[in-house]
Amino acid sequence: MAARASGLAMEMTRQYLAGELSVLLAHLQAAANTEAAWRDAWSLRHAAETEPISALGWVTVRALALADDLCWDSLNRGDTAAFTCQAAVCDELREFGVCAGLLDEA
Amino acid sequence: MTEIKQPQGPGVQTSEAQIAVHWREEEYIPPPPKFVEQANAKDPAIFDRFSEEHFPDCFKEYADLLVWDEPWHTTLDTSKPPFWKWFVGGKLNASYNCVDRHAEATPDKTAIVFVPELESDEHEKISYSELQRRVNEFAAVLRDSVGLKTGDRVTLHMPMVPELAVTMLACARLGVIHSQVFGGFSGIACGHRIADSGSRVLITMDGYYRSGQMQDHKAKADEALEAARQEGQEVDKVLVWRRRDGQYASKTPMADGRDFFVDELLSEHRGATVEPVSMPAEAPLFLMYTSGTTGRPKGCVHSTGGYLAYVAGTSKYYQDIHPDDVYWCMADIGWITGHSYIVYGPLALGTTTVIYEGVPNYPDGGRPWRIAETLGVNIFHTSPTAIRMLRKVSPEEPKKYDYHFKHMTTVGEPIEPEVWRWYHSEVGKGEAAIVDTWWQTENGGFLGSTLPALQPMKPGSCGPGVLGVYPVIYDEDANEVSAGSGKAGNICIRNPWPGIFQGIWGQPDRFVATYYRKYNKDPDSTDWHDWPYFAGDGAVQAADGYFRILGRVDDVINVAGHRLGTKEIESAALTVPEVAEAGAVPVIDDIRGRVVEVYVSLKPGFEPSEALEQKVSAAIDTQIGKIARPKNVWIVPDMPKTRSGKIMRRVIASISNFADVGDVTTLANPEIVESIRHYVQSSKVAKDDVPRELSETEFEEIKKFGGE
Numbered sequence: 001m002a003a004r005a006s007g008l009a010m011e012m013t014r015q016y017l018a019g020e021l022s023v024l025l026a027h028l029q030a031a032a033n034t035e036a037a038w039r040d041a042w043s044l045r046h047a048a049e050t051e052p053i054s055a056l057g058w059v060t061v062r063a064l065a066l067a068d069d070l071c072w073d074s075l076n077r078g079d080t081a082a083f084t085c086q087a088a089v090c091d092e093l094r095e096f097g098v099c100a101g102l103l104d105e106a
Numbered sequence: 107m108t109e110i111k112q113p114q115g116p117g118v119q120t121s122e123a124q125i126a127v128h129w130r131e132e133e134y135i136p137p138p139p140k141f142v143e144q145a146n147a148k149d150p151a152i153f154d155r156f157s158e159e160h161f162p163d164c165f166k167e168y169a170d171l172l173v174w175d176e177p178w179h180t181t182l183d184t185s186k187p188p189f190w191k192w193f194v195g196g197k198l199n200a201s202y203n204c205v206d207r208h209a210e211a212t213p214d215k216t217a218i219v220f221v222p223e224l225e226s227d228e229h230e231k232i233s234y235s236e237l238q239r240r241v242n243e244f245a246a247v248l249r250d251s252v253g254l255k256t257g258d259r260v261t262l263h264m265p266m267v268p269e270l271a272v273t274m275l276a277c278a279r280l281g282v283i284h285s286q287v288f289g290g291f292s293g294i295a296c297g298h299r300i301a302d303s304g305s306r307v308l309i310t311m312d313g314y315y316r317s318g319q320m321q322d323h324k325a326k327a328d329e330a331l332e333a334a335r336q337e338g339q340e341v342d343k344v345l346v347w348r349r350r351d352g353q354y355a356s357k358t359p360m361a362d363g364r365d366f367f368v369d370e371l372l373s374e375h376r377g378a379t380v381e382p383v384s385m386p387a388e389a390p391l392f393l394m395y396t397s398g399t400t401g402r403p404k405g406c407v408h409s410t411g412g413y414l415a416y417v418a419g420t421s422k423y424y425q426d427i428h429p430d431d432v433y434w435c436m437a438d439i440g441w442i443t444g445h446s447y448i449v450y451g452p453l454a455l456g457t458t459t460v461i462y463e464g465v466p467n468y469p470d471g472g473r474p475w476r477i478a479e480t481l482g483v484n485i486f487h488t489s490p491t492a493i494r495m496l497r498k499v500s501p502e503e504p505k506k507y508d509y510h511f512k513h514m515t516t517v518g519e520p521i522e523p524e525v526w527r528w529y530h531s532e533v534g535k536g537e538a539a540i541v542d543t544w545w546q547t548e549n550g551g552f553l554g555s556t557l558p559a560l561q562p563m564k565p566g567s568c569g570p571g572v573l574g575v576y577p578v579i580y581d582e583d584a585n586e587v588s589a590g591s592g593k594a595g596n597i598c599i600r601n602p603w604p605g606i607f608q609g610i611w612g613q614p615d616r617f618v619a620t621y622y623r624k625y626n627k628d629p630d631s632t633d634w635h636d637w638p639y640f641a642g643d644g645a646v647q648a649a650d651g652y653f654r655i656l657g658r659v660d661d662v663i664n665v666a667g668h669r670l671g672t673k674e675i676e677s678a679a680l681t682v683p684e685v686a687e688a689g690a691v692p693v694i695d696d697i698r699g700r701v702v703e704v705y706v707s708l709k710p711g712f713e714p715s716e717a718l719e720q721k722v723s724a725a726i727d728t729q730i731g732k733i734a735r736p737k738n739v740w741i742v743p744d745m746p747k748t749r750s751g752k753i754m755r756r757v758i759a760s761i762s763n764f765a766d767v768g769d770v771t772t773l774a775n776p777e778i779v780e781s782i783r784h785y786v787q788s789s790k791v792a793k794d795d796v797p798r799e800l801s802e803t804e805f806e807e808i809k810k811f812g813g814e
Contacts, residue, residue: 026290
């Protein structure tokens with residue numbers, strides 16, 4: 001996976017982007033099947049809620065990387081239920097990131 | 107598996123000039139004649155009424171939209187700048203203005219339509235008289251069962267349900283200051299805001315629907331209370347609304363003596379009436395916390411009279427709300443947009459406002475248009491992010507539905523012309539006037555927009571300053587950047603306006619430092635002309651006076667005229683798998699003004715190497731461009747951080763510039779500073795790469811780098 005934060009991510013108030021990202025990261029937390037992944041997702045959520053809005057791009061990039069890792073891990077273990085759930089979160093994160101201008105989509 | 111390709115095109119633009127040409131000047135689009143005919147503001151004489159010559163008394167026109175218990179004697183008090191006071195001496199109650207007066211005049215008119223996320227659930231129409239009953243009964247609960255009184259703060263952590271509006275209006279009725287935290291935020295984020303505001307009561311809900319699933323929301327209350335307790339704030343009572351009558355949607359047990367179901371408390375107050383408390387115009391109505399603050403949270407204090415007048419006035423003229431409209435703002439009430447343009451503005455004007463519980467694309471991208479068709483929505487208001495999402499998932503969907511918007515709004519971020527055009531032609535079917543609005547949490551209401559019947563739309567530009575608001579663009583040296591110059595700068599507002607927040611809760615110095623100090627001409631002056639409001643956004647102004655908003659002006663490194671966002675650089679560094687954390691800082695350079703240096707720490711198991719430094723540099727080069735290539739990449743064992751985990755960029759910027767790092771004793775890891783300083787500065791000395799001594803201005807820039 002190659003994701004990057006968009007340079008076009010502009011600000012104004014944009015508080016709602018932090019909120020929506022926080023909700024999606026809560027989903028990621030719920031989809032995490034190891035303690036370490038849960039903690040990583042929690043710290044990303046904390047960052048989304050506390051870092052400046054301009055940081056949401058890299059939070060999204062890191063969240064996608066984590067979601068991707070979770071998907072591969074579930075695939076390797078043959079856990080299709082977990083994979084389905086994690087892939088859905090991954091998709092949500094990506095769609096949101098692109099539409100919010102936090103990620104570039106070539 | 108997720109696949110996002112390497113960026114191309116506009117995402118890599120960085121310079122002011124490139125930004126300016128990226129959204130080229132667009133054509134003007136006039137509002138539809140049918141809209142103009144019925145508009146609240148269609149006589150150009152309004153511009154004269156709100157000209158600077160008539161400031162500040164022009165805002166009497168907004169204040170006259172409200173019912174005042176006592177008239178004001180001073181329109182604008184500037185005696186303690188920049189703590190402006192509007193309509194001083196006046197008294198009113200926001201709840202009365204949004205509920206009672208309409209309940210008396212039009213009791214059966216629908217005030218709120220609640221649209222549950224599940225399409226199988228019925229819409230709920232709440233008339234003004236029904237809203238009055240609910241607000242009164244809940245105000246009685248707050249006053250008599252909970253013991254809240256005027257001036258107390260109460261934190262709300264509620265989803266998008268009508269009970270949230272009822273709760274806000276019940277607080278307003280008593281002069282209790284509400285502080286709603288976005289329902290999707292974690293309990294911990296809520297807890298920090300509880301602690302900062304000193305709330306002893308939390309009002310929440312057991313659950314709500316999102317994407318078709320009932321969410322356990324009450325569980326967050328326990329987290330919030332624990333987070334608040336760790337900051338020394340105890341919460342005595344938690345009031346829990348139930349999403350479905352007689353059911354409890356949470357797995358969290360109710361704490362005996364602390365947690366109370368609202369419906370059970372309400373049963374003791376059926377039919378109660380609570381006299382609205384007549385509040386001074388400058389009394390706080392609510393706190394709205396901004397996110398993105400690693401230090402102490404920033405609670406923006408909004409006033410009763412000035413705020414309510416401003417949102418009523420801008421709702422009338424810019425949203426073009428008439429009492430017989432059906433108005434839907436698809437934002438969340440947890441943000442300022444929802445406070446101003448779902449609850450207070452529309453209800454102050456006695457119209458019908460829609461509250462939708464869920465996400466726009468559940469169960470599919472046609473949902474918003476079905477709602478609009480079913481309810482006869484004729485004014486629609488949403489964000490560019492939502493527009494992009496709906497355009498992406500179902501671009502053809504709007505035309506399948508028989509709805510007709512006369513007016514549409516975009517809010518929250520700049521909208522690209524091509525997205526604007528889809529919004530105009532597909533969502534609006536070419537029939538609607540669109541206002542592209544610019545403003546912020548701190549501002550209460552719109553600052554930049556076209557007046558829809560009198561100023562043509564121009565995709566990509568928000569328009570000029572709104573009525574009675576006089577924006578200006580300054581460069582870093584406080585020189586005015588002229589309209590049509592094509593140069594970007596810091597957009598500021600030269601004058602106070604009634605919706606401006608009154609301060610940051612409990613942090614008056616921070617308020618002055620953040621928003622006014624930068625361009626203040628005389629700290630002792632009581633003349634508002636000397637106190638421009640620094641918005642923190644960059645902008646360019648076209649020759650026609652329309653503004654195009656570019657983004658935040660902080661956290662930017664200006665390399666040879668190219669404005670490089672630090673986060674973009676850091677994001678690029680973070681794509682290197684070995685990198686755990688990254689911080690980009692400016693270094694003073696006589697030729698290019700500033701150059702970039704990047705500090706990275708590595709994930710466990712990886713060792714620093716020159717190859718890794720080059721890998722980081724190459725990643726930045728590839729993703730952003732050569733202009734952003736760092737002069738040095740420093741691999742350090744850890745970053746200097748605050749206790750909340752924020753990288754202290756000012757410390758590493760000072761190290762790179764051989765400047766005093768200042769006080770580091772409050773850092774979580776102060777010992778790392780000396781270790782980094784020794785490593786970086788000895789390497790620079792060895793490479794004969796020591797920057798010259800900084801000027802006072804440069805030193806200030808470095809000292810403040812990275813913000814709070």
